[in-house]
Amino acid sequence: MGIAAFDEIMGAADRDGARPELADLCRWLDETPSDELRRRQRSAEVTFRQLGITFAVYGESEASERIIPFDIVPRVFLADEWARLSEGLVQRVEAINAFLVDIYGERRILKEGVLPADLILGNPQFRPEIAGIRPPHDVWAHICGIDLVRTGPDQFYVLEDNARTPSGVSYMLENREAMVRLCPELFAKFRVAAVDSYPDMLLETMKSVAPRGSGQHPNCVLLTPGHYNSAYYEHSFLADSMGIELVEAADLVVDDDLVYMRTIAGRVKVDVIYRRVDDDFLDPLVFRPESLLGVPGLIAAYAAGNVAIINAPGNGIADDKAIYSYMPEIVRFYSGGEAKLPIVETWRCREPAALRYVLDHLDELVVKLVDGSGGYGMLVGPTASTAEIERFRAALVAEPHRYIAQPTLALSTVPTLVEQGVAPRHVDFRPFVLSGARGVQVVPGGLTRVALREGSLVVNSSQGGGTKDSFVLMPGAPAMSQTMGTQASVGMTQTLGGMSQTLGGA
Amino acid sequence: MRLSIEHRTSYRFTAPQARIVQLLRMTPRNSHDQTVAEWHIAVDCDARLREHRDGFGNRTTMLYAEGPLDGIEIAVSGEVVTSTSRGVLHGTFEPLPPALYLRATPTTVADAAIEDFARAAVGDAAPIGALHALNRALHERFAVAVERPDPSLAAADAFARATATPRDLAQLFVAAARALAVPARYVTGYCDLQDGRSATPHGWAEAWVDDLGWVGFDPTLGESPEEHHVRVAVALDATGSSPVAGSRLGEGRECLEVEVQVSAQE
Numbered sequence: 001m002g003i004a005a006f007d008e009i010m011g012a013a014d015r016d017g018a019r020p021e022l023a024d025l026c027r028w029l030d031e032t033p034s035d036e037l038r039r040r041q042r043s044a045e046v047t048f049r050q051l052g053i054t055f056a057v058y059g060e061s062e063a064s065e066r067i068i069p070f071d072i073v074p075r076v077f078l079a080d081e082w083a084r085l086s087e088g089l090v091q092r093v094e095a096i097n098a099f100l101v102d103i104y105g106e107r108r109i110l111k112e113g114v115l116p117a118d119l120i121l122g123n124p125q126f127r128p129e130i131a132g133i134r135p136p137h138d139v140w141a142h143i144c145g146i147d148l149v150r151t152g153p154d155q156f157y158v159l160e161d162n163a164r165t166p167s168g169v170s171y172m173l174e175n176r177e178a179m180v181r182l183c184p185e186l187f188a189k190f191r192v193a194a195v196d197s198y199p200d201m202l203l204e205t206m207k208s209v210a211p212r213g214s215g216q217h218p219n220c221v222l223l224t225p226g227h228y229n230s231a232y233y234e235h236s237f238l239a240d241s242m243g244i245e246l247v248e249a250a251d252l253v254v255d256d257d258l259v260y261m262r263t264i265a266g267r268v269k270v271d272v273i274y275r276r277v278d279d280d281f282l283d284p285l286v287f288r289p290e291s292l293l294g295v296p297g298l299i300a301a302y303a304a305g306n307v308a309i310i311n312a313p314g315n316g317i318a319d320d321k322a323i324y325s326y327m328p329e330i331v332r333f334y335s336g337g338e339a340k341l342p343i344v345e346t347w348r349c350r351e352p353a354a355l356r357y358v359l360d361h362l363d364e365l366v367v368k369l370v371d372g373s374g375g376y377g378m379l380v381g382p383t384a385s386t387a388e389i390e391r392f393r394a395a396l397v398a399e400p401h402r403y404i405a406q407p408t409l410a411l412s413t414v415p416t417l418v419e420q421g422v423a424p425r426h427v428d429f430r431p432f433v434l435s436g437a438r439g440v441q442v443v444p445g446g447l448t449r450v451a452l453r454e455g456s457l458v459v460n461s462s463q464g465g466g467t468k469d470s471f472v473l474m475p476g477a478p479a480m481s482q483t484m485g486t487q488a489s490v491g492m493t494q495t496l497g498g499m500s501q502t503l504g505g506a
Numbered sequence: 507m508r509l510s511i512e513h514r515t516s517y518r519f520t521a522p523q524a525r526i527v528q529l530l531r532m533t534p535r536n537s538h539d540q541t542v543a544e545w546h547i548a549v550d551c552d553a554r555l556r557e558h559r560d561g562f563g564n565r566t567t568m569l570y571a572e573g574p575l576d577g578i579e580i581a582v583s584g585e586v587v588t589s590t591s592r593g594v595l596h597g598t599f600e601p602l603p604p605a606l607y608l609r610a611t612p613t614t615v616a617d618a619a620i621e622d623f624a625r626a627a628v629g630d631a632a633p634i635g636a637l638h639a640l641n642r643a644l645h646e647r648f649a650v651a652v653e654r655p656d657p658s659l660a661a662a663d664a665f666a667r668a669t670a671t672p673r674d675l676a677q678l679f680v681a682a683a684r685a686l687a688v689p690a691r692y693v694t695g696y697c698d699l700q701d702g703r704s705a706t707p708h709g710w711a712e713a714w715v716d717d718l719g720w721v722g723f724d725p726t727l728g729e730s731p732e733e734h735h736v737r738v739a740v741a742l743d744a745t746g747s748s749p750v751a752g753s754r755l756g757e758g759r760e761c762l763e764v765e766v767q768v769s770a771q772e
Contacts, residue, residue, distance in 0.1 A: 107603070121605040128742070131561035132601055254527060255570045256554045285529040285751045296527040296753035300558055300568045 006152045006412045007424050008075055021078055021473075024189045029073065029415060029422055037417050041072040044178040053174060053233055068171070069466035074179060074186065075414045075427060075448045078153075079475040085148075085156055085431075086442040088341030091331060093144050093433045093440050096163055096318045098334035100140035104131050104314060114333050115326055123323075125316035127279065129286050133303045136211045137437040140312040143202070143274075144433045145169075145447075148341075150412040157344045157409065158327070159428065161319040164311060165276050168447040169432055170234040173198060173241075175469040176445065191474040193444035199241035201434055201443065202274075206242075208436035209308045210271045218271035221245045221261060223252070225277045225293055235276050249277070254297030257304040272308045279313045322370045325404055344409065350401040358405040359396060362389050365405040367396070382408055411457055414468065416450055426451045428459050429470065444472040507589075507733040508543070511696050512767040513582040513707065515750060521758030522574035526553075528752040531694065531739035532582050533565040538589075538597035540737060545584035551575060563599040564739040564747070573756065580750070586736045593730025595712065595720040598737075604714035607689035611743040614677050614692075616685035617662040623647075624682035633688070634715050637723060638730070640682055644675055645728030654705050654764070657745060672709050673744045675725040679711040680743065689714035694747040696736040698768040699727060707766055709744055710735065734770070 006012055009026060011019040018026035048067045077085070102108050103120060110117045120126050145166025147159040176195050180187060203220065210218030224235040226248050239246035245261060252270065253260050260267035275282065281293040285300075301307045317323065323330075325346035331339035347354035347365075358365060362381050369377030379392040396403055413424035431446035448468040449459035459465040513532070534542050547555065553571035560566050571578060610616070616624070627643035628636035651669035661681040664674035676692055683690035690713040697708040710724035710731060722731040741747035754760070 110603075117603065117605050118608075121603060122609055124609070126606075128561045128602055128606055132559070133561070253525065255572075257556045257568060284753055285527070289745065289751065297529075297568060297570070300529070300556065303558055304556070 005410045005424065005426065006150070006155075008150070008412050008414045008427070010415065010424070012152075022076055025074075025076060025186070028186065028189065034417070034421050037072050037422075040182040041070060041417060044070045044072065044175075044182055047178060048174065051174065051233070053170065069452060070175060070178065071416050071425075071450055071452075071466050071468045072179075072183070073415050073417055073422065074183075074469040074471045075429075076190070076471040076473060079473045081153060082444065082472045083475075084154060085341075088156065088339075089146055089431060089433050089442050090440045091335055091337075091340050092146060092158065092161070092327075093141060093435055095327075095331040095334045095339075096141045096144065096161060097139065097435055099330050100163075100312065100315060100318055101134075101138055102334075103317060104133065109330070109333055112333075114329050115323075119322055119326070120317065123317060123320060125314075125320045127314040127317075130299065130303075130314045133299075134305075135209075135302070135312045136305060136308045137209050139209050139308075139435055139437060140315055141318065142205055142209065142310040142312075142435050144435070145430045146341075146433060148429045148431070149344075149409060150427075150429065151410050152412075156341055158341050159344065160321075160324070161327070162430075163315045163319040164278070166430070166432070167231045167234055167276075168430055169198060170237045171467050172432070172443075172445050172447050172470070173237075175467060179469045186471075190471060191476065193472040193474050195443060195445035198432070198443055198445075199238060201441065202238070203242045203244070205434045205436035206244075206272045206274060206308070206310060208438055209310070211305055211308060214271040219261070219269060220272040220274065221247045221252075221270050223247055223249065223273050223275040223277055223295075225281065229276070231276065238274075244274075249281075249293050249295045252295045252298070254295060254301050257297070257301050257306055259295070259298065259301045259307045270307060272310065274310045279316065282309070282313055321368070321404070344406045347405040349396055349403040349405060354405075355396065355400045358403075359393060361405075362393060364407065366408055367392055367403055367405045370402055370404055380408070408457075414448070414450065416452065416466075416468075418452065418454075423454070425454070426457050426459070427468070446470045508585060508587050508771045509696065509698055509734070509736055510585045510769050510771070511583065511736065512765075513696070513749075514579065514763075514765045515582075516577065516579040516763045517752075518577040518761045518763075519575065519754070519756065519758050520760075521756055522576055523754045523756035523758075524573040525755040526569070526571045526573070526575060526578055526752065527754075528569040528580075528750055530567040530569055530580065530750055531560075531564050531747060532580070532749050533567060534584075534586060534695070534736055534738045535563075535565055535599055536597075537595065537599075537737070539591050539595070539733070541587045543585040543587055545586075546582070548581045548583075550579040550581070553578075561601065562739075562741050562746075563601045564741070566739075588733040588736065590732040592732065593722045594718050595722065598720065600720075604689040604720075607691045607714065607742065608684055608687065609742065610681065610684060611746070613658070613660045613745065614681040614684070614743045615660065615662060616681040617665075620661060620665050620678065620682050621685040623665070624685050627682075628686065634718065634721065636686070637683065637688065637713050637715065637721065640686075641679060641723040641725050641730075642728050644678055644682070644725040648675060650675070650726055652704075655709075655744070657748070671706075672724075672726040673706075676709040676711045677744055679713075679723055679725045683711070683713045691740045692743050692747050693722070693737055693740050694744070694749060695738040696766065696768045697724070697727075697731070697734050698770045699734050704766050706764055707738070707749055708735070709747075712740065736768075 141163045145162040206220045222239040259270040280288045283298040284294045328339045349355045365381045367379040411426045415422045416425035427450045432443045448470045556568040558566045627640045648670040651671045655671040655673035661677045680690040712720045739747040
């Protein structure tokens with residue numbers, strides 16, 4: 001793209017040699033022959049295929065189940081970089097939670113005029129059906145996957161807050177397991193924070209938000225839409241790792257405002273549900289009446305305070321594209337301070353001055369439909385044809401309120417093994433943040449997605465994106481070995497299709 | 507006025523059901539012009555009932571019954587004392603801001619025909635006058651159909667017909683008012699001005715007028731509700747405020763019978 005990008009290992013584009021802290025990694029890259037790297041990468045991919053971590057590409061036949069390409073070169077966060085990033089993530093997730101408490105409760109943020117009321121009240125993601133319900137312990141956004149891009153050592157920008165049912169954590173765990181097995185020497189060179197405690201952290205989070213009165217050992221389950229769902233592998237993997245039941249809607253019944261799981265031995269009360277089904281399919285009595293997937297009465301049990309649902313129904317209003325540009329205001333309103341993690345500069349075309357600017361700079365900007373997804377209805381100005389730009393100009397003039405625009409950013413790169421050897425490729429990052437009754441914690445790792453095509457900013461798995469392990473270095477001296485947790489169950493499929501997005505500076 | 511209400515809802519199943527879970531919106535709230543003197547919900551089988559309040563502020567009841575069940579009958583009876591404020595509501599429980607009721611639902615989308623009709627009906631009248639004009643225009647355009655409403659019929663399709671049920675008229679009012687940027691909602695309840703017994707509860711609409719608050723409009727009558735109406739539940743559309751949202755576990759078809767009787771004593 002011709003933009004001078006910050007390389008996370010080699011440093012700024014105009015400097016020679018690696019960043020000093022990562023000289024060892026650079027040396028490892030230089031000293032390990034490409035063929036050897038390629039061999040290890042293939043070995044990892046064979047394992048993933050055996051595990052069945054594959055995804056189906058939309059529009060292709062069933063035969064084209066693919067694995068998401070795995071890149072053997074890790075991406076590394078220094079301890080102090082990570083500490084600062086974590087502070088920003090905690091602040092942001094705390095604000096998201098406070099926003100959800102408020103917006104389904106008192107709506108102070110609307111009464112004080114910080115957000116335009118129609119932005120919330122007219123938004124289909126604001127669910128009036130659950131207004132007034134208070135989830136156990138007032139926690140709404142138990143698991144957030146905050147998508148970030150980076151342009152410098154401490155320059156992170158939030159692209160998207162995933163506060164509904166973010167996926168991808170199984171890649172974080174499986175990629176690490178592969179790296180420990182295939183590149184043990186890296187874990188001797190660097191003290192890498194372990195991620196294999198994620199299932200334990202998640203289970204602790206679940207237990208912490210159990211309704212009061214659930215007793216010492218609340219019963220937690222994972223609710224999946226079933227094995228046809230593209231992320232079923234992750235569902236079964238997580239349930240298995242946590243040692244909890246994997247259930248489908250038909251396994252759950254609600255009686256007298258209590259949720260039960262059917263078992264061979266009879267009904268067992270359920271206290272906490274980690275659901276990987278969308279709001280629409282939770283309870284046919286409250287949401288979509290035609291849904292066969294839901295649990296009738298579930299929302300009543302939830303409203304009565306008898307079950308915790310993770311994440312809370314209604315969270316879509318917090319990570320909606322139309323809300324995104326207001327996140328700095330939202331963070332300021334609830335935290336009392338400026339947002340430590342910025343968003344990408346965003347022009348709201350509903351505002352006349354912003355619209356004028358956007359129309360004057362269409363060839364430099366990325367223009368997005370507020371209510372679109374998956375790259376539909378998007379203009380990437382720098383690579384668009386004149387005809388495309390003119391089509392968007394007309395659309396913007398006709399319906400400005402439906403669009404936002406953002407600059408294209410010089411996204412960071414990480415050395416990546418490609419056909420010609422090792423070369424820089426653009427990456428994004430999804431860290432996972434857990435919120436329980438006892439506070440917010442950031443898992444020291446995450447999912448790094450890499451655009452494998454040279455110059456490409458698109459990390460979608462369906463469009464040539466891959467994944468990398470994400471090392472978070474621990475403070476203090478290097479070197480330590482690391483052990484991994486138990487292996488995963490096998491034979492299912494999964495996709496990243498649900499978390500697809502484009503990095504075009506947006 | 508004292509209105510006494512009998513509302514019987516009966517489901518018969520062609521095959522026994524293992525379980526039934528229903529969400530009932532069958533309990534009116536008190537307000538300035540509506541005092542619930544007596545109210546009972548009786549179920550003809552062994553069922554557990556739990557009281558709730560939904561996001562719109564309606565009182566709801568969860569019903570849980572274990573099978574095998576060939577049918578279930580819910581009998582509601584009660585007496586409500588009403589007075590009149592000429593359609594303007596006072597003292598209702600309103601947990602949501604009026605602007606929420608600007609959003610369309612799948613059955614209340616106003617197409618161009620509805621929007622044109624609404625604009626032509628209201629002309630350049632002031633807000634409250636415009637809404638009365640819209641209400642009368644809908645009343646005059648359609649003959650009232652007495653059959654049981656089709657619960658999936660959307661406003662745009664209803665508009666194309668020559669006759670309309672009270673439900674369809676109310677949904678048309680709601681869709682048209684929203685097209686004019688007026689918050690509007692559907693009301694389920696009872697009215698004694700329909701002939702004696704009817705096969706369904708009544709439905710009408712309410713719209714938000716800035717200086718007045720929520721105001722009722724009954725396009726079936728072409729007037730605002732006064733003391734002949736008992737409000738039970740409100741929502742964005744008829745489905746959202748329907749008396750029963752149900753689910754059953756078992757094979758077979760169901761046959762629904764509803765009988766409503768509202769009688770007034772001065």
